[in-house]
Amino acid sequence: MLVPVILSGGAGTRLWPVSREGHPKPFMALPDGESLLVKTYRRAADLLAKGGEIVTVTNRDYYFQTKDQFLAARLSGQRAHFILEPLGRNTAPAIAAAALALRERHGDQATMVVMPADHLIRNAEAFGAAVEEAAALAAEGYLVTFGIRPTAPETGFGYIEAGTALNERGAARVERFVEKPDLPTAERYLASGKFLWNSGMFCFRVGTLLDELALHAPQLLEQASACVAASPVREVGAVLQQELETGHFADLPDISVDYALMERSEKVAVVPAGFDWSDIGSWGALSDLVEPDAQNNRAAGDALFIDSRNTFVQSEGRLVAAVGVENLIVVDTADAILVAHVERAQDVRQVVKRLKDSNHDAYRLHRTVCRPWGSYTVLEEGARFKIKRIVVKSGASLSLQMHHHRSEHWVVVQGMARVVNGGEPKLVSANESTYIPAGHKHRLENPGVIDLVMIEVQSGEYLGEDDIVRFEDQYGRAN
Structure with a gap:
């Protein structure tokens, strides 16, 4: 039995300001x-017969967005199993938890294909052939990794040195894993023909993986086993949901599967990928997906180039004009603009570090923030006021809640709202409004079949998102 296991998380700091902590790279x-995640789901489904299971390991804060992406991929007949982490703990705990969960459901002979959610692979047929080869090696007892044939002396990837050949198609035992090299070392690796980029994709039998963890990382396996045992699977509609118990999961080490196992095991093989691959690790990699003009300018969104060369512009909703510039990356979002030299694309992560150190919201959130019930967009804010556009999905409901420091005025723009405001529910139609005083218990629901769109005006001494007390919540967020 083949089971794709998708690892979805990571902030993608080199892709700021689009990728942020609250809206990471896979989305x-x-x-x-x-999105990258939708493409990954479709690639996973291509490996399965109808009715197969796709496991996603992600942070519980991303669960509703991730489920929406699964539904957006329209995977007819495929079953979703979400394993939800309470906090980030790198790939070794995530993969161990997935393997233990699959052992309980399908036994030791199930074959896992571990796929990061932020990779782009456009040749699905070649990817399927590589997975088939890897699964055959996994059946022989190997822990299989996928290596990418290098096309340049890349210093941003780890490398795998191939050793003894295992078949005529290029699969080999792994001689060693090496860290991201400097440029002279990367040039030697490329010239030798023996090194592959480490893709971070794997294939192994559940039993083999757990046996090797017991040998090389016994404490990690013991802690992961205790965590999964304390984390029952719930069936919610057609979805399996398994939230990992916080106390046990917090005890697990923050370590990659490469360090914890792959570099120590003697059963590791590598399959050279016959498919195109990109980890979309920077704005340079993303710009390569856009067709250039005669001056090698590329635009995603509304852009105008005058006497400019070798420049990439991504714009969300407004025109960006580039005049007399060259070798630039310009990324425009609602609340932040990135301007960088093309040769400094890898250094965008330094911006995120500075923002995080100063606790600036721009490292975490966009102006538009997704919630289980829909989304909100901050239109304007200042001293003692904030204006939001709120979209509530059909049938969705915000929590029954209260604010200590702010009052709210709601104006319905589209659809029908059912509002609880300190008393019995009442319906509020388009062009009607209601006022929520500070201290009032209130709830907003969308009983209609179209999206509910509202304008919310907040006023008060403190307008932070943490001024909220939840009494009831259908998404499990009540205080």
């Missing part, structure tokens, strides 16, 4: 409009 829409 980013590529120039064709689809």
Whole structure:
């Protein structure tokens, strides 16, 4: 039995200001409009017969967005199993938890294909052939990793040195894993023909993986086993949901599967990928997905180039004009603009570090923030006021809640709202409004079949998102 296991998380700091902590890289829409996560789900489904299971390991804060992406991929007949982490603990705990969960459901002979959610692979047929080869090696007892044939002396990737050949198609035992090299070392690796980029994708039998963890990382396996045992699977509609118990999970080490196991095991093999691959690790990599003009300018969104060369512009909703510039990356969002030299694309992460050190909201959130019930967009804010556009999905409901420091005025723009405001529910139609005083218990629901759109005006001494007390919540967020 083949089970794709998708690892979805990570802030993608080199892709700021689009990728942020609250809206990480897998949710980013590529120039064709689809997210990396949707593409990964479709690639996973291509490996399965109808009715197969796709496991996603992600942070519990991303659960509702992730489920929406699964539904957006329209995977007819595929079953979703979400394993939810309470906090980030790198790939070794995530993969161990997934393996233990699959052992309980399908036994030791199930074959896991571990796929990061932020990779782009456009040749699905070649990817399927590589997975088939890897699964055959996994059946022989190998822990298989996928290596990418290098096309340049890349210093941003780890490398795998291939050793003894295992078949005529290029699969080999792994001689060693090496860290991201400096440029002279990367040039030697490229010239030798023996090194592959480490893709971070794996294939192994559940039993083999757990046996090797017992040998090389016994404490990690013991802690992961205790965590999964304390984390029952719940069936919610057609979805399996398994929230990992916080106390046990917090005890697990923050370590990658490469360090914890792959570099120590003697059963590791590598399959050279016959498919195109990109980890979309920087704005340079993303710009390569856009067709250039005659001056090698590329635009995702509304852009105008005058006497400019070798410049990439991504714009969300407004025109960006580039005049007399060259070798630039310009990324425009509602609340932040990035301007960088193309040769400094890898250094964008330094911006995120500075923002995080100063506790600036721009490292965490966009103006538009997704919630389980829909989304809100901050339109304007100042001293003692904030204006939001709120969208509530059909049938969705905000929590029954109260604010200590702010009052709210709601104006319905589209749809119908059912409002609880300190008393019995009442319906509020388009062009009507209601006022929520500070201290009042209130709730907003959308009983209609179309999205409910509202304008909310907040006023008060403190307008932070943490001024909220939840009494009841259908998404499990009550205080």
